[in-house]
Amino acid sequence: MRAFTFFRFMRQILRKKPADLDWIQRQGLIAVKLAQIFALRPDLLGVEKCRQLQQLYQHAASIEAESLHDTISNKAPKGFLDAFEFIDDQPLAAASVGQVHRGRLKTGEEVVIKFIKQTNAVEFKKEVKRMRRWLRIFLIFAPKLRKVGNPMALINHVADYTLRELDLRNEIKGADELKGIQSSLTESFEMSLLRFPIYYPDLSNQDILVSEYIEGMSLEEGIEEKSLSWDFLLQFFRIHGAFLFGIGTFHGDLHPGNCIVDKNGKFVFIDNGAICHAPKHVAHSLFTFFDHLSRQERQEAFTALLAMTELTPNEKKLKKYYATMGEIYHDFENKPVGEQSLTRIMMKTVRAAVEHAGANFGEEAFPIIRALMYLDGLVIRTHPDALLIQSMGPFLEEFKQKLNI
Numbered sequence: 562m563r564a565f566t567f568f569r570f571m572r573q574i575l576r577k578k579p580a581d582l583d584w585i586q587r588q589g590l591i592a593v594k595l596a597q598i599f600a601l602r603p604d605l606l607g608v609e610k611c612r613q614l615q616q617l618y619q620h621a622a623s624i625e626a627e628s629l630h631d632t633i634s635n636k637a638p639k640g641f642l643d644a645f646e647f648i649d650d651q652p653l654a655a656a657s658v659g660q661v662h663r664g665r666l667k668t669g670e671e672v673v674i675k676f677i678k679q680t681n682a683v684e685f686k687k688e689v690k691r692m693r694r695w696l697r698i699f700l701i702f703a704p705k706l707r708k709v710g711n712p713m714a715l716i717n718h719v720a721d722y723t724l725r726e727l728d729l730r731n732e733i734k735g736a737d738e739l740k741g742i743q744s745s746l747t748e749s750f751e752m753s754l755l756r757f758p759i760y761y762p763d764l765s766n767q768d769i770l771v772s773e774y775i776e777g778m779s780l781e782e783g784i785e786e787k788s789l790s791w792d793f794l795l796q797f798f799r800i801h802g803a804f805l806f807g808i809g810t811f812h813g814d815l816h817p818g819n820c821i822v823d824k825n826g827k828f829v830f831i832d833n834g835a836i837c838h839a840p841k842h843v844a845h846s847l848f849t850f851f852d853h854l855s856r857q858e859r860q861e862a863f864t865a866l867l868a869m870t871e872l873t874p875n876e877k878k879l880k881k882y883y884a885t886m887g888e889i890y891h892d893f894e895n896k897p898v899g900e901q902s903l904t905r906i907m908m909k910t911v912r913a914a915v916e917h918a919g920a921n922f923g924e925e926a927f928p929i930i931r932a933l934m935y936l937d938g939l940v941i942r943t944h945p946d947a948l949l950i951q952s953m954g955p956f957l958e959e960f961k962q963k964l965n966i
Contacts, residue, residue, distance in 0.1 A: 574599050574606070579613050586617075590685040590723050593617055597816060600938075611942075615781060615817075629662055632676045636768035644764055648674065659729075663774060671774040672761065677727055685727070689720045722813045722835030729770035733760045735812075735833035742808055750807070750963045755800050756827050775831070776824045780817035784942050791944050791952075797828055798936060799956045805839070805932055806848035806957075807964030813837035813928050816935050837928040842868060847929055848957070848966055855954035857894050859887070866910070869920040882917035889913060899945025903937040 570592055573580040585592050599606060600614035629650065633641055642648075648664040653673060662674045725731045736757040743752050759773040780797070783789040797820070804811035812819070813835035821829040846868040853862035863886045867874075874882065889909045893901065907930060914920035940949050960966050 570595070574614075577607070577610070579610070582613070582616060589688045591688050591720075594723060600816075629660070629674070629676065632769065636676065636766070638764060638766055638769070641764060641769070659726075664771075666761075670759075672771050673774050675729065675770045675772070677729060677768050685723060722837070725836075726814075726832070726834040728767045729765060729834065730767055731834040731836075732770055732772075732832065733762060733765065735836040736760065736830070738810065738836055739804065739812065739830065739833065742804070742810060746803075746964075750803060750959075752800050752803070754796055754827050756823070756829055757833065758829060758831060772831075775821045775829050777821045777829070780820045780822065780939065783822060784817060784939070787943075789943050791947060794939070794943065795952060795956070798953060799959075800828060801932070801936070802953065802956060803960060803964060805929060806844055806851075807960040807966055809839040809841060809844040811837055811839070811928075811932065813932075815932065817939060839926075839929055843926050844929065845966065847926070848960070851950060851953070852957045852961070854890075854893070855950045855957055859890055859893075862890075863887075866914045866920060867918055869914065869926075870918055871921055872919055874918045878917050878919070882913060885913040885917055886910070894948070894951060896948075897946045898937065898940045898949050902941060903949060904934045907933065 566588060570585065570588060573585060574596065580596070585596050596614050597617050600611050600617060606614075629648070629652075644666055646665045646667045649662050651662070652660050653663050654661045659675045659677050664672050664674050666672055740757050743755060746752065758775060761771040764771040778786070778788075780789065801811065801815060812830050812833060814832060815830065819830065819832045821831060823829050846865055849865035849868075850862050853859070853865060860883070863883055889906060893906070911920075911930070937949070940947055
C-alpha cells in the first residue's frame with residue numbers, strides 16, 4: 562500500500578458513507594486486516610459503518626473465488642481426493658487469506674477444506690515491503706510515532722501474523738500449543754468451556770487444511786442475533802484473559818468471527834495460525850494496571866505502567882504523568898463502556914505514559930492492546946451498559962491465585 566493509497570483507505574474508513582469493500586479488498590491483505598480492526602469501533606465510526614465493515618470477518622464481499630479443483634491438483638497431498646465422499650464446489654466462505662469449502666470424508670466426518678489464495682499471498686509480501694519503505698522515511702520526521710501509535714509496529718505485527726496464516730500448518734501447531742497449555746492447567750485453572758477443532762494433518766499441508774466442521778454460530782453471528790448474555794461473554798473473557806495476562810501466549814487474531822460457539826455451548830477458537838507470545842514484563846505490567854483499576858486503586862494502577870519505562874522519570878514528569886492520568890480516569894469506575902470506550906481510554910493512557918513518563922510501548926505490547934480492543938468492541942456492541950473492568954475483577958483475582966501472576 563503506497564502513501565496515497567493509505568490516505569484514500571483512511572477516507573473510505575472514516576467517511577459517513579458506506580466503504581467500498583471491493584476496493585478495500587483489492588488493496589490487499591494489509592488493507593483488509595486494518596479494516597477488520599476498525600470494524601470493532603462503533604464509538605469512532607458509528608454502528609452502521611461498523612456493521613458494513615464486519616463483512617470482512619467472514620464473508621469477504623464480492624471477493625473472487627479461486628478454483629478449489631485447481632488448488633487440489635497443484636497443491637494437495639497425494640491421494641487427497643481418495644479420502645473424500647463429497648466436496649462442495651461452492652465456497653462456504655471466501656476471506657482475505659483463504660477460501661473454505663464443506664466436505665465429507667469417506668469415514669463419515671463432516672469437514673471444512675481451507676486453502677490459501679496464492680494471488681493474495683504473493684501480493685501481500687510486496688505490499689509489506691512498500692509500506693515499510695515509505696514508513697521508514699515518514700518516521701524520520703515523526704520519531705515520536707515509534708512509541709505512540711507506532712505505525713511500523715502495527716505493520717510489523719500485521720505482517721507477522723498474516724505471514725504465519727499463509728502457512729496453514731501453523732493453524733495445527735497453534736491449536737496444539739494452546740491446547741497443551743489448557744491441558745497443563747486442568748487442575749489449577751479449569752477451562753472446560755474451551756475447545757479446538759479436530760484437524761487432519763495427513764490431508765493438510767502449507768496450502769490446504771482439513772478440519773472439523775463446527776456446528777454452531779460465531780460470536781459475530783451471536784452479536785447480530787442479540788443472543789450473547791453478559792454472563793456467557795464473561796466466561797469468554799475469563800478464558801481469553803487467562804491466556805493474555807496469566808500465560809502470555811494467546812490467539813493473536815481473536816475477533817468475533819474467529820470464535821464459534823458450538824452446539825454444546827463451548828467456545829471453539831478457529832484460525833489458530835497466529836499465536837502471540839507477550840514478554841512477561843509487558844503482560845505483568847498491563848495485568849497489574851487492570852488489577853488495581855478493577856479495585857479502584859488508581860494511584861497503584863498508574864504506578865504499574867511505570868514498569869514499561871526504560872529510565873526513571875524525574876519528579877516534574879512524574880507529577881505531570883499522575884495528573885494527566887487522573888484526568889483520563891476521572892469517574893472511570895462509574896461509567897459503562899458505552900460512555901467511555903476502553904480502547905479510547907487506553908490510547909490516551911499510552912500517550913500519557915510515553916509523553917510524561919517515558920514508557921516504551923513497542924511491538925511487544927501491540928498484540929495485547931489489539932486483543933483488548935477486540936474485547937472492548939465486543940462489549941460495546943452487545944452490552945454497552947456494562948462496567949467491564951469491574952466485572953472482570955473476580956477473574957483477575959483468580960488469575961493471581963491460580964496462575965501465579
